[in-house]
Amino acid sequence: MTTTADTDLSESVEETAEAIATMETRGAATIADAAAVALAEQARAVDAADPEEFRATMRAAGRRLYDTRPTAVSLPNSLRYVLGRMEGDTVGQLRSSVTTAAADFSRRLETAQDELGRIGANRLRDGDTIMTHCHSTDALSCVRAAVEQGKEISAIVKETRPRRQGHITATELRKMGVPVVLIVDSAARRYLDETDHVLVGADAIAADGSVINKIGTSGLAVNARERGVPIMVAAQTIKLHPDTLTGHTVEIEMREEEEVISADERAELGDLTVENPAFDVTPPRYLDAIVTESGQFPPESVVTLMRELFGESATRPWEEPESTDGAGEAAEPRVDERTEPR
Numbered sequence: 001m002t003t004t005a006d007t008d009l010s011e012s013v014e015e016t017a018e019a020i021a022t023m024e025t026r027g028a029a030t031i032a033d034a035a036a037v038a039l040a041e042q043a044r045a046v047d048a049a050d051p052e053e054f055r056a057t058m059r060a061a062g063r064r065l066y067d068t069r070p071t072a073v074s075l076p077n078s079l080r081y082v083l084g085r086m087e088g089d090t091v092g093q094l095r096s097s098v099t100t101a102a103a104d105f106s107r108r109l110e111t112a113q114d115e116l117g118r119i120g121a122n123r124l125r126d127g128d129t130i131m132t133h134c135h136s137t138d139a140l141s142c143v144r145a146a147v148e149q150g151k152e153i154s155a156i157v158k159e160t161r162p163r164r165q166g167h168i169t170a171t172e173l174r175k176m177g178v179p180v181v182l183i184v185d186s187a188a189r190r191y192l193d194e195t196d197h198v199l200v201g202a203d204a205i206a207a208d209g210s211v212i213n214k215i216g217t218s219g220l221a222v223n224a225r226e227r228g229v230p231i232m233v234a235a236q237t238i239k240l241h242p243d244t245l246t247g248h249t250v251e252i253e254m255r256e257e258e259e260v261i262s263a264d265e266r267a268e269l270g271d272l273t274v275e276n277p278a279f280d281v282t283p284p285r286y287l288d289a290i291v292t293e294s295g296q297f298p299p300e301s302v303v304t305l306m307r308e309l310f311g312e313s314a315t316r317p318w319e320e321p322e323s324t325d326g327a328g329e330a331a332e333p334r335v336d337e338r339t340e341p342r
């Protein structure tokens, strides 16, 4: 394993960061796992003269990964888990603490997904038609478990513009033997009449129970509530956003206009602005349940679980030790008002 000359960061960290930024690696759980693996490879690759240099390089690797995509909190939670367990008096001890923590994180991720799948499957009945949005491995875990329980499930899969992650979902569901009807996003309300359960994942869950997920989730949830169709969010606890306990907002990623429109189409349309927000915020009142590996929760009570897991403040071990922020400031949890659906 080599390290890049300029930054001392391993190729693995650079490649993982690039893959996350370009969405070659995407989806909150997959991003979190990739970050943990990259940190372990960085720990193995770093040729540090002393423990302080090792720690500084690992912090830099954490920062590089952290800066890739702002919304999925599983990424900082993964960095927090691995770098928060970095300990020892020698480079060897530090290295081994990081690689052990990273392996532990990946294992927990897999177990958590299986556990939440079994819990989520209990909400689905034999013969149910689900509607999905985007591609969520947590949501698919619920369908997989339901199918394994012998339930017949069929799916209406939203295409999910602009990146069409619905195609990945459709492919995965077909592998499970689930019949799929693929629809464009704007057809969702029409097909809610044929839907028994809406099932989505999450990139982040705020302390007030708001769910941040792929753009279009909030509109789907509002329509589902109006039609009386229950909506479940499948999300491991690494999707809980501890900063929202102390009043911080969740940043919504704005992506390039090229994902929405080709350069030729853009030129034809002339002088206008194209905006491409990647995520939106669904307020808790439109959601029926958040299903985690620790059980299912009404959205408003997820704050209890968040406090249990993270305390009142979250550390930022990828920053210099003296620059941790916000510790102990109790404030009303909220999400960025700019991100509320209108």
Ligand SMILES: O=C(COP(=O)(O)O)[C@H](O)[C@H](O)COP(=O)(O)O
Binding pocket: 026, 027, 028, 029, 030, 072, 133, 134, 135, 136, 137, 138, 139, 165, 200, 201, 202, 203, 213, 214, 234, 278
């Ligand atoms: O919104 C997305 C992915 O957005 P993008 O394609 O922009 O990354 C998914 O619903 C969540 O990340 C949950 O996925 P998972 O359950 O796999 O963590």
